[in-house]
Amino acid sequence: MINLVLRNILRMIFLVIFQVAVLNNVQLGGYINPYLYVLFILLLPFDTPKWLLLLSAFFLGLSVDLFTDTIGINTAACVFMAFCRPGVLSLIATKQEYEQGISPTVRDMGFKWFFSYSLILVFAHHIPLFFLEVFSFREFFHTLLRIGLSIVVTMFLLLISQFITYRPKK
Amino acid sequence: MKNFFDFLIRQYFFFLFLIMEVIAIIMVVQNNYYQKAGFINATNEITGRFLTTINSVSQYFSLADANRKLSEENAKLLSEAKKFRKANDTKVYHSNDTIYTQQFEFMSAKVVRNSTNKRNNYLTLDKGSKQGITKDMGVITSTGIVGIVKEVSENFSSVISVLHKDSKISAKIKKNGQLGTIEWSGGDYRYGELIDVPTHVKLLTGDTVITSGYSTSFPEGIIIGTILGYKIEKGDDFYTITIKFSTDFNSISYAYVIKNILKNELNKINKDLPND
Structure with missing residues (x-):
């Protein structure tokens, strides 16, 4: 149990550092900014208490915000994404229950499940994020384009990260 | 209950x-x-x-570029200094300069964070209130304008880039002095917009756009960019001008913060004017 908590905390620190040190400096045509750090919320165990889910998402977003001078924007997006997670989980539930001991990864749940799970939640994160940043609907379609492109790259990174850390079942 | x-x-x-x-x-x-x-x-x-x-790690990747820019700037400054000395030599009378007082001071700072891919971009500089930086100071590089200081902490300052939704820089066309405002509509960080130039003005692509000197943040004549193209929206009395920024926002590693020594005096006299 302690091990699990520690692992999640370390993952959070690593993802935040990776996000602000590497990904925020990636320049792809001025349109794309991938947000891999949402992986932390995706990978929280199934039986995480709901209040802890929201609270950790809040601090995850806030710590990224502090490094990007965009106080509140990532926080709001992360909290919204965490709010959506229980609903999404029950929406795409497969026949096998979300038991204790298995985690929301490609390894335990399969590629198809993880793909739809992460795609819906990345949408729930990117849409509020980009619209809060622009803070108006004046550039609506331009913002949609940026959201779409960033979602593609974020998803790509999420799936790659799954295969990098893939350990076959014993 | x-x-x-x-x-x-x-x-x-x-x-x-x-x-x-x-x-x-x-x-x-x-x-x-x-x-x-x-x-x-x-x-x-x-x-x-x-x-x-x-940044101390990532700056190694841009060392060559930074060196080139610094040496170019050195050369420029050197030639200007030479020119100045020559002019002095030919002067017959020694004049005590009472007409021109120094109005702007420049302070060099390193950029520790920068972005160009957001709708609202910021930079962080490694100088702060300890080094005398205050809010609303202008920031430039040797190639052109960068932004305006938004906040200062003791050792760092955060700068609103020109690539920001709320960034509005008072500008003019160098050739004819026509005033306008520089904005950035998002998208490509290399191109911005010059608005509020009336349609009777004759424009040419390639015209240089410079700061107007009407704000207290920037002195007059700092280069912003060149006109790339222009059009008139239907029923509009003003041009929509696309400009190419002279600053490559993606490769800024050093910047200069401009201190306006006469700022308080200027603000005071402007405040006394009736609003509207």
Whole structure:
């Protein structure tokens, strides 16, 4: 149990550092900014208490915000994404229950499940994020384009990260 | 009453979400209002230090480019100094300069963070209030304009890039002195927009756009970019001019912060004018 908590905390620190040190400096045509750090919320165990889910998402977003001078924007997006997670989980539930001991990864749940799970939640994160940043609907379609492109790259990174850390079942 | 509390507890997830989301949105709005809470300035120091560490690694990748720019600038300054000396030599009378007082001071600073891929971009500089930087100072590089200081902590300052939704820089066309405003509509960081130039003005692509000197942040004549193209929207009395920024925002490693020595005096006299 302690091990699990520690692992999640370390993952959070690593993802935040990776996000602000590497990904925020990636320049792809001025349109794309991938947000891999949402992986932390995706990978929280199934039986995480709901209040802890929201609270950790809040601090995850806030710590990224502090490094990007965009106080509140990532926080709001992360909290919204965490709010959506229980609903999404029950929406795409497969026949096998979300038991204790298995985690929301490609390894335990399969590629198809993880793909739809992460795609819906990345949408729930990117849409509020980009619209809060622009803070108006004046550039609506331009913002949609940026959201779409960033979602593609974020998803790509999420799936790659799954295969990098893939350990076959014993 | 008991029912009400039962309801709250059953729906606690939703209410907790609501509370947190409201806190986050309040932070966004507060941040938009230019004034940040004190605790964020304190953390600015911590994150600033962290970003400096990252930057000290990543700057190695741009060393060649930075060196080239610095040497180019050195050459330019040297030639200007030479020119100046020559002019002095030919002068017959030694004049005590009472007509021109120095109005602007330049301070060099390293850029520890920069972005160009957001709708609202910021830079962080490694100089702060300790080194005499205050809010609303202009920031430039040797190639052109960069932005305006938004906030200072003790050792760092945060700069609103020209690539920001709220950035409005007073500019003019060098050739004919026509005034306009520089904005950035998002998208490609290399191109911006010059608005508010009336349609009777004759324009040519390639014309240089410079700062007007009407704001207290920038002296007159700092280069902003060149006109790339222009059009008149139907029924509009003003041009929509696309300009190419002379600054390559993606490769800024050093910048100069401009201190306007006469700023207070200027602000005072402007304040005495009736508004509208």
